[in-house]
Each structure stands twice: as structure tokens, then as C-alpha cells.
Amino acid sequence: MSSLGDLYQEVILDHNKRPRNFHEVPGANRRAEGHNPLCGDRLTVTLDVEDGVIREVGFLGSGCAISKASASMMTDSVKGKSVEEAERIFEAFHAMVTGKQENGFDPEDLGKLAVFEGVREFPVRVKCASLAWHTLRAALESSVAQVTTEID
Ligand code: ZN
Numbered sequence: 001m002s003s004l005g006d007l008y009q010e011v012i013l014d015h016n017k018r019p020r021n022f023h024e025v026p027g028a029n030r031r032a033e034g035h036n037p038l039c040g041d042r043l044t045v046t047l048d049v050e051d052g053v054i055r056e057v058g059f060l061g062s063g064c065a066i067s068k069a070s071a072s073m074m075t076d077s078v079k080g081k082s083v084e085e086a087e088r089i090f091e092a093f094h095a096m097v098t099g100k101q102e103n104g105f106d107p108e109d110l111g112k113l114a115v116f117e118g119v120r121e122f123p124v125r126v127k128c129a130s131l132a133w134h135t136l137r138a139a140l141e142s143s144v145a146q147v148t149t150e151i152d
Contacts, residue, residue: 008115015069020076025056030142034061034135036127041067045135052083057136064128066119071132073113083140089113090133097126 028046035042041063048056057079059071078086092109094100099120119125 008118011073011112011115012065012069015072016065019059019068019072021058021072021079022060023058024060025058028056028058030139032135032138032142034131034138036063036067036131038124039064039067039128041128041131043067043071043132043135045071045132045139047136047139049083049140054078054081054083054086059132059135063131066116066125066128067131070116070129071135074132074136077111077113078136086136086140090137093133094130096120097129 024044025046025048028048030047030049031044033042033044041061043059043061043063045057045059047054047058057075059075061068061071077089081089089109093113093116096110096114096117097119116129119129
């Protein structure tokens, strides 16, 4: 097994066992739910966005190790970033896992997220790895009104 393979396993197992930001953000003003029917992964992403910056981000849900580890690492990656930066990371991540890298993204942008590069060989796993990111994007586009109905 290659060292990247080992790293992939190690990082994913760690995030699956001890997911970061595994909670609902108190007073969240963005929320979305994501579902990957191919695998049964379900995630809810909540965010507190102020002045175009992601102040807080959390997720809850259940699913396979890859979907959970990816969600955990997604929250780590976008916390404290501007919405534009988060969009850029989304694009780079999506390009990486789908193998569509013609836009010339910089792998450096991805940092640790590069451990998910191997999933491109497994189309079902691509859905698992990208679920959290699609849910993040949906949450960023969600309206505050939608969330307030949830809170009350
Ligand atoms: Zn899955």
C-alpha cells in the first residue's frame, strides 16, 4: 500500500471516530440537509455567517466513514473563511474527486483534503465524499427565513 493510501486510511478513520464540529451551531442562520440515497448518508449542515464570513459551522448526521470524515474535514476547512473562499475550496475539491481538473486549481488550496483524491476511482464514494460539500453550498444559499421556521 502506498503512503498516500495509508494517510488516506489514517485521516479518514480519525475523523470518522472523532468528527470535528459535530454539533448544531447555536443561532445558526444557514442550514441545509443532504442525502446520498446511493449509500444512505444523511447530513445536516448549520452555519453562522456574518459579513460574508463563516463564523461557525457544524454538522450532524449519520452515514459511512467517508461521508462523515469528509463532513468533519469540510467544517475544519471552511471555518473562519469567507463565503468566496469556501466556494473556491468547494470547486477545487469537486474537481479533484471527479477528476475534472481542467480549471487548473492548485492542490495546495486543498491541504489535507487531498487525502480524498483516491475516491475518484470509486464513483459511489465520490458521492459520499462530496455530500458534505454540496450540503454546505445549499446551506450557504439557504434563506434565513427558512431557518427561523426551524428554530421556533
Ligand atoms: Zn457513504
